[in-house]
Amino acid sequence: MRTVRATAAALTAMLAAGAASVAVGRLAGDAALKAPPGRPLPTEPRLTVHDMVAGERITLTRDLASLRPGVYGLAGHGSHAIVGPVLNTDLHAPDTVARRLRGLTHGTFEPGDSAWLTPNLHVGDPKSALGLDHADIDVPGELGPLPAWFLPGGRDTWLIAVHGLGATREHSMNLMEFLHRKGVPVLAPAHRGDLGAPPRPDGISHLGETEWRDVDAAMRYAVRYGARRLVLLGWSTGATMCLRAAAKSPVRDRVAGLVLDSPVLDWQATVRALAGARHIPRPLLPLAVRAVEGRADLDPDPDAGSGRLAVPTLIMHGPDDTVAPWNASRRLAARRPDLVSLRAVPGAPHAAMWNADPAEYEEHLRRFLVPLL
Numbered sequence: 001m002r003t004v005r006a007t008a009a010a011l012t013a014m015l016a017a018g019a020a021s022v023a024v025g026r027l028a029g030d031a032a033l034k035a036p037p038g039r040p041l042p043t044e045p046r047l048t049v050h051d052m053v054a055g056e057r058i059t060l061t062r063d064l065a066s067l068r069p070g071v072y073g074l075a076g077h078g079s080h081a082i083v084g085p086v087l088n089t090d091l092h093a094p095d096t097v098a099r100r101l102r103g104l105t106h107g108t109f110e111p112g113d114s115a116w117l118t119p120n121l122h123v124g125d126p127k128s129a130l131g132l133d134h135a136d137i138d139v140p141g142e143l144g145p146l147p148a149w150f151l152p153g154g155r156d157t158w159l160i161a162v163h164g165l166g167a168t169r170e171h172s173m174n175l176m177e178f179l180h181r182k183g184v185p186v187l188a189p190a191h192r193g194d195l196g197a198p199p200r201p202d203g204i205s206h207l208g209e210t211e212w213r214d215v216d217a218a219m220r221y222a223v224r225y226g227a228r229r230l231v232l233l234g235w236s237t238g239a240t241m242c243l244r245a246a247a248k249s250p251v252r253d254r255v256a257g258l259v260l261d262s263p264v265l266d267w268q269a270t271v272r273a274l275a276g277a278r279h280i281p282r283p284l285l286p287l288a289v290r291a292v293e294g295r296a297d298l299d300p301d302p303d304a305g306s307g308r309l310a311v312p313t314l315i316m317h318g319p320d321d322t323v324a325p326w327n328a329s330r331r332l333a334a335r336r337p338d339l340v341s342l343r344a345v346p347g348a349p350h351a352a353m354w355n356a357d358p359a360e361y362e363e364h365l366r367r368f369l370v371p372l373l
Contacts, residue, residue, distance in 0.1 A: 047115050058074065069348075117349075121173070126173060158186070182373070192214055270325075272289060314364065
């Protein structure tokens with residue numbers, strides 16, 4: 001009888017531990033699978049505003065983030081500004097950083113406010129933010145209409161811009177003035193889970209593994225309305241979606257090139273990074289990976305999605321990216337040197353390669369696009 005009771009107790013403990021492991025894994029995996037559009041990723045630190053001088057500067061907590069080179073959006077609760085380079089000035093305390101304040105989009109920032117840097121420089125739409133005429137359209141998608149912006153251009157090669165983790169299609173406005181000057185038509189769609197787009201059927205992101213079908217819908221729309229060739233440009237998981245669409249879409253023969261900014265090529269590393277940023281203990285991170293693999297039905301092979309690369313590809317990625325590992329981009333470039341050009345952007349956070357040095361980014365993009373247009 002004692003043996004039976006001991007066995008039963010041990011089995012109960014094992015089941016309880018197993019249930020706890022599953023729960024912890026799901027909780028940790030939610031950092032990647034339920035990242036809300038337009039909200040900062042958990043890897044992005046919160047900064048405190050110390051003061052602001054309209055038209056001149058804003059002073060923030062000294063942090064590696066506030067010292068980043070380049071130009072960024074600064075988001076708060078109900079506020080947004082555009083901040084430029086770090087200023088060399090003695091007008092602030094040594095534990096703070098002053099950056100040029102290029103514009104206050106809406107709201108205001110008061111001392112003590114919490115804020116964070118974002119790659120999204122602009123808010124609104126291309127007309128209100130940039131003065132660019134565009135059409136608000138609906139792309140027929142697998143799950144329903146996908147709202148999109150279309151900026152006309154004189155060329156018959158269209159660029160489809162696809163945002164990624166924690167972002168919205170506003171991210172694509174960083175490049176719209178540049179592309180407009182080059183006469184490139186731009187289609188910037190929302191995808192499942194975005195505001196105004198159909199919800200995800202199971203409520204979670206699949207890190208591009210199912211969402212690529214929304215890129216396919218945009219590709220077919222572009223071809224239907226006059227695009228002879230397509231360039232797919234994606235950030236983060238949007239880059240993953242572009243890779244899948246270029247390999248699987250029925251109109252993939254129209255794809256002339258890919259531009260991948262901070263691509264999520266190793267989803268396991270991204271899940272570990274986002275779960276770790278949620279303060280999940282390191283020994284529990286494998287549980288997060290297993291939970292995500294099962295819930296999102298992802299391929300455990302980190303290189304599986306890039307195996308069918310068939311068109312010229314420009315990768316812009318930062319060795320300091322803490323969300324999508326740089327080494328995965330290096331592996332892809334090494335495997336396909338005939339197709340892939342890899343540009344390193346030191347000091348840039350995830351999906352902010354343009355922000356670190358807009359002029360250099362646009363020059364690399366111009367050189368890549370010239371033979372494709």
